[in-house]
Amino acid sequence: MYDVIIIGGGASGLFLADLLKTNYLLLEHNHQIGAKIKVSGGGKCNITNKILSFKNYRGDEKFVKEILKNFDNKAFLKWLKNNNLKVKELKKNQYFFDSSDELLNYFKKNVKNIQTDTEVLGIEKKECFIIKTNKGDIKAKKVVIASGGVSFKKLGASDIGYKIAEKFGHNIVTLKPALVGLTVQKQEEWFKKLSGISFMAEVRVNNKIFNQNILFSHRGITGPAILNASLWWDKGFIEISFLKNIKQYLKNPNRQISTQLPLPKRFIKEFLNVINLEDKKVKYLTKNDFDKLKLLENYRFAPAGTFGFERAEVTKGGVDVSEIGFDMQSKKVKGLYFIGEVLDVTGELGGYNFQWAFSSAFNLFLRL
Template identity: 30%
Template sequence: MPSYDVIILGAGGAGLMCAAIAGQRGRRVLVIDHSEEPGRKIVISGGGRCNFTNLHTAPDRYLSANRHFMKSALGRYTPQDFIALVDRHGIAWHEKTLGQLFCDGSARQIVTMLTDECAAGGVDFALGQPVGDVRHGDGRFTVTVGAAEVRAPRLVIATGGPSIPKLGASDFAYRLARQFGMKVVEPRPALVPLTLGGDDVLFRELSGVSAPVVATCNKAMFAENALFTHRGLSGPAILQVSSYWRNGDPVEIDFLPGPERDVLLSAKRERPRATGRQALGAKLPARLADVLADRLGIAGELGATTDRLLARADETLRRWRFVPNGSEGFAKAEVTVGGVSTADLSSQTLESRTVPGLHVIGEAVDVTGWLGGYNFQWAWASGWAAGMAL
């Protein structure tokens, strides 16, 4: 029966980082994954260019039942640390917006970098190998892989959450954590498009229309683009607030973001012969302006529209309430909110408080970042923290 110092379940970002660090520290490491190739989620991320970190990484950009848990790992392995690794491998990158860093070339460069780092540490891989039984006894973990069994005193769960099941994602991490007596915070889709029904169905006519907005849900507020889809709402602003949304919660959208107030009344004074459609069309895409003007009853000439109606329309446009009837679920979610409870883990080492030698890292943990490279930075940081402790 082959024996290792560490067995890592999952060859995603967190698992690869953990393996590379542990291997280069002299540990005998085996990484097991049901996929034939490592880093599949990395490859499709960022439109194939991998938004690999964010310069503005900070604990307040993460959701967790314990908002302090991620501070230790993020503080010890920073975006600058990962950038230094990327630079060392000669990977060209650029900052897009809001601190988001992308590869100039392909996301596969990040996967190659991580597997090269693993090779430098002598890491072994068992890819295309689903995990069967996992047992713990006599201070060792025994994992069944195909017809074989492997053993190690340390086991790392790095199999992520159930988002993007077409890549083979599942709730395996949660089932395994529960097997070892760990609690799981209810998982739900995050960074996911929201669906509309009822009176809001008319907005589906705008499928493909995008506009800069401020979206708010449960006090979380994001100023980015919203996109109307044939099912509801998407785009960066909506994906961001979706992490804070629960069934029945309203989402408020400010269609007129910025310091300027009384936009319609000002337009009436300056161009009374202009229509409400035209006034909104100066601020918003034409199709969206038409639908909103019709819905608010201000499509006609501004000069013939009362100041009261224009003021009310202006206020409504700044706090337009949608009540989504759902989301597009784990199939379209980029990540998962919830996961293995941080109450059961050390923030320093990501090790179980009750099962010595068992670590949980990456998306499997109840730590979820904003859109824009934050979740990858958590993968690198939590993988590094565990790797340094193995």
């Protein structure tokens, strides 16, 4: 009989195991641990962010605040430093490793009790927990579900955490792909013709504003600003300012619109085509033409959907945190714990999801 069984050898499970040191067994169905860590941040793993607040998360405000309080970005950076894990601010406020292997190698060296190639199929509770696996039953006093979300199945993602939660009477907030590109309706088919074009824009959704790159794609639109918007978008409209204050650029009366606006030429040509406006000299622009061009400042569109779980960095929704204590323990079943992405807390782009995985694991460690 084990004291603690951890289900999932990803970010949250590995960190918890490292903190516990002994009296646990970590079960992972992949042949290797940390598949998402390996590919994350373009192989450099964007581990955390200089700016951290509950506002960077979609989830219960009080719960998120409490969990981050005990292990915030500063505590995380300190832990990394203490363990000789060097990170750099490669993008504004975002910390990365030179290679995600540095973190993986740390876990490979320090987390001893791992059983890979072991798929958890379900759990029963009698006097203790009985974990059903493809390698037989394992008994434990406590079980930690660290099995993550359902996005990127090819990396080992599964819905086992949600199934276990449901079996023990937990509510699951509807799962949806997040940090993912958006597909478009007929009116925005023109986005697809611009596949590969990327530039800075302001994207607004549900009172959230992202000033980052957008990227047109053969499926619709993506890029950091759109990935972030996808976290907060469920249905309805998204607004994009492709360019702000366009009048300031249209000053030379003898030059054409496309030579004045600081946007990729291919984009402007297509946009003018969509609003049915000739690429004329500024001096010939009528008030009505200006009004049409104003759409550049505030383009509203209703996405058709997303690129789906297979392209989503994370899964939003999950185990309802109103049924989980600050010790990460189920309020319904004593000895059953949930950490990481399986919970209904999802971070924006920028290292916030690893921060959540580590913060939630630390909270459990504190109170286990």
